[in-house]
Structure formats: structure tokens, C-alpha cells
Amino acid sequence: MNWPGITPLSSVCLRFDDYHQSIDHETWVETLTRHDERGLRGLIAVPPKYHGERLSADVVPFLHELRENGWEIAQHGYTHEDIGQGRGGRLYHDRSEFCGVSPEEQERRVGAGRDILESHGFEPTTFVPPWHEYDAGTLSALRANEFNCLNEGRWPIPRTRSGITLVPTHVPAITPYILGIGVVTLVRHPHLDDDPMKAANAVAGYEDNLRTPGEIARSWNQIGMDP
Numbered sequence: 001m002n003w004p005g006i007t008p009l010s011s012v013c014l015r016f017d018d019y020h021q022s023i024d025h026e027t028w029v030e031t032l033t034r035h036d037e038r039g040l041r042g043l044i045a046v047p048p049k050y051h052g053e054r055l056s057a058d059v060v061p062f063l064h065e066l067r068e069n070g071w072e073i074a075q076h077g078y079t080h081e082d083i084g085q086g087r088g089g090r091l092y093h094d095r096s097e098f099c100g101v102s103p104e105e106q107e108r109r110v111g112a113g114r115d116i117l118e119s120h121g122f123e124p125t126t127f128v129p130p131w132h133e134y135d136a137g138t139l140s141a142l143r144a145n146e147f148n149c150l151n152e153g154r155w156p157i158p159r160t161r162s163g164i165t166l167v168p169t170h171v172p173a174i175t176p177y178i179l180g181i182g183v184v185t186l187v188r189h190p191h192l193d194d195d196p197m198k199a200a201n202a203v204a205g206y207e208d209n210l211r212t213p214g215e216i217a218r219s220w221n222q223i224g225m226d227p
């Protein structure tokens with residue numbers, strides 16, 4: 001065990017947050033290329049209009065290349081700005097783009113972000129809330145905009161709320177490592193990480209357990225766990 005939650009019977013998602021032309025793009029391409037060449041794949045969380053700057057067509061072909069190799073492209077908020085109020089406390093962030101924002105504004109943001117990604121040829125099914133924060137209004141906004149998966153949750157296994165499957169990131173207390181089964185998402189930020197291959201090394205030997213959150217949501221719903 002070199003990362004809590006990775007066991008022979010658990011599923012592992014690799015996730016990379018904040019792909020955007022204005023965020024250390026060279027480092028991103030280098031890091032993701034290294035993963036891709038090792039035969040790894042994961043989810044890339046893309047803010048469609050990071051701090052008001054629309055995702056540039058120049059950086060989109062790389063995402064399409066990775067998608068052809070089994071990577072998943074997800075929508076990561078809209079502008080990734082702190083306009084809401086996160087749950088805060090020990091487990092959660094104070095910052096949020098969605099939590100605490102009116103349902104109408106959340107729906108507008110999810111839809112406007114989706115429009116940008118669609119204009120670049122993506123039809124995302126997974127949403128990644130900035131700073132891990134969301135509320136019931138976010139789930140409604142996702143449902144109204146053809147998403148079925150939200151990659152966030154502090155549980156060992158997926159669950160479905162209001163028609164959206166929550167694929168866990170990690171659990172503070174009970175981990176899939178303890179249970180021996182379940183899902184864990186390893187979240188990385190290539191522009192911030194000292195060791196770009198830390199997650200890749202953690203999943204060495206468990207490559208067959210790699211899934212993307214969208215795949216997990218699909219199989220979760222196929223086995224009828226969706227109430």
C-alpha cells in the first residue's frame with residue numbers, strides 16, 4: 001500500500017484539476033504526456049472560462065488526443081471564481097463557485113460552461129466542483145444540463161442523489177483501504193505538484209483497477225444501485 005485506498009478490489013481514478021492555457025500549460029502537457037505514455041489514463045478537469053478567460057482552441061487538440069486514449073474530459077466549474085460559500089470546517093473548503101449560490105445562477109454557470117466545452121467538441125458527463133464544494137442547487141443544475149456524474153464525495157463507494165451519481169474522491173475516516181473495496185480518486189494539480197508522477201507511482205501494479213469517474217458512474221447505474 002503506497003496510497004490509502006488502493007487495494008486489489010478497489011477502483012482508482014486519477015484526476016488532474018485546472019487544465020487551462022493560462023496555468024503553466026507546458027508543465028501540464030509534459031506531465032500528462034508522461035502518464036499517457038505509461039499507458040495510464042484519468043480525468044482532466046477543465047474550467048471552461050477560467051477567471052473570465054475562455055478556453056483557447058490552441059490547447060484543445062491535446063485534450064482530444066488524450067480522450068482517444070481513454071481519458072475523460074470533465075467540466076470543472078465555469079469561471080473557477082470564489083463567488084459562493086463553501087461548507088468550511090475541518091473537512092471542507094470555505095471557498096466555492098457553486099455552494100451557496102442561487103440555483104438559477106448555478107444553472108446558468110453550468111450551462112454556459114458546457115456551451116464552451118461543446119464548442120470545442122466535448123460532451124462532458126462528469127462535473128468537478130471547484131474546491132470540492134457544491135449543494136443541492138448544483139445537482140439540479142447538473143441534471144438540467146445533461147450531466148450524470150459528480151466527482152466528489154467523502155465516502156468509500158459511489159451513491160446517487162437527485163439523479164446524479166457521486167463518485168467519491170476520498171474518505172477521511174473509513175477508507176476503501178480498510179474495507180478492501182470501493183473507489184478512491186487521486187487528485188493532482190500538475191502546476192503545483194512537486195512530484196509529478198506521485199499518483200502514477202501509487203497505482204503501479206494496480207493499472208487494471210484504473211477507471212474514470214464517468215465509467216464508474218455508468219457501471220454503478222448498470223448494476224442497479226441507482227435508487
Ligand SMILES: [Zn+2]
Nearest residue numbers: 017018130131
Ligand atoms: Zn480547481
